[in-house]
Amino acid sequence: MKKLNSILLVDDDAICSWINRVMLEEMKVAQTVACINDGKSAIEYLQNGCCNPDATPNACPDLIFLDLNMPGVDGFEVLEKLRETKGCESFSAEKIVVLTTSMHQKDLEKANNYNVYGYLIKPLTEAKINGILEGFMERLQQKNSEQKEKPNNTLPPDRHSTDRPAGAVNPLKENKLK
Numbered sequence: 001m002k003k004l005n006s007i008l009l010v011d012d013d014a015i016c017s018w019i020n021r022v023m024l025e026e027m028k029v030a031q032t033v034a035c036i037n038d039g040k041s042a043i044e045y046l047q048n049g050c051c052n053p054d055a056t057p058n059a060c061p062d063l064i065f066l067d068l069n070m071p072g073v074d075g076f077e078v079l080e081k082l083r084e085t086k087g088c089e090s091f092s093a094e095k096i097v098v099l100t101t102s103m104h105q106k107d108l109e110k111a112n113n114y115n116v117y118g119y120l121i122k123p124l125t126e127a128k129i130n131g132i133l134e135g136f137m138e139r140l141q142q143k144n145s146e147q148k149e150k151p152n153n154t155l156p157p158d159r160h161s162t163d164r165p166a167g168a169v170n171p172l173k174e175n176k177l178k
Contacts, residue, residue, distance in 0.1 A: 039073030
């Protein structure tokens, strides 16, 4: 299985984050595994790394495990804030796996409304990670192959199209003084 560049764990439970980080590192599924312990910091991190056009290409994590039940800014508020943030249009909630203790159907439905990739009940296990990664990598590979198949019809920013619709007038030729 191909290795991800980075995974982000967002969970207010430091022990849970540490256990999950160690497990992910030992499984060698990503080059880096980062932890953030509150929703507000997660929003700032993701806005700066995923929604900022000046950010480096690898600033946005490939996969995010997001806890729902956090004090202050909870997981749903993180999802909502990212949805509302200008510049985050290209950020995909499909990179997010909700990792929670909540077994409430309403939370599952609400998470699905944000188009998250998955919804897992804690604890995170190797089997759950492998299941998520298998599907995630297949989808990523499919998206990449679809992008390669699409023709690139856009011109670089320093170029302009000279194509005109049929019957269009070329102002430089038609408007000469006679």
